[in-house]
Amino acid sequence: MTHEDKNFGQNHLETRQICRRLYDLLPMRLKQLKDLHVGNLAAGQAERQALTSPEYKNAIEEYVDIAAQYRRQRVRFEILMMKKNAERSLRSFLNK
Numbered sequence: 693m694t695h696e697d698k699n700f701g702q703n704h705l706e707t708r709q710i711c712r713r714l715y716d717l718l719p720m721r722l723k724q725l726k727d728l729h730v731g732n733l734a735a736g737q738a739e740r741q742a743l744t745s746p747e748y749k750n751a752i753e754e755y756v757d758i759a760a761q762y763r764r765q766r767v768r769f770e771i772l773m774m775k776k777n778a779e780r781s782l783r784s785f786l787n788k
Contacts, residue, residue: 700768707761707765714755715755722748726742
């Protein structure tokens, strides 16, 4: 693999880790926002307020953006690996 390929693979792994972490943080962010409103509102109203808050919307958008970036990198990585396997197979065939 070239240096660029290794760099791309490393970026792919980092993006996957960020994506997983953001996904895990979503329920915690919602709970924090809900807790802010619980003192003033009933539990159901506080949850609705938290779900419709701009902060929660931003957290979801951040996750969706990173998840989309991860999916694009995943496809590029799989294409790269298929290309490498095809080249290896062709070399093997030509060496027979």
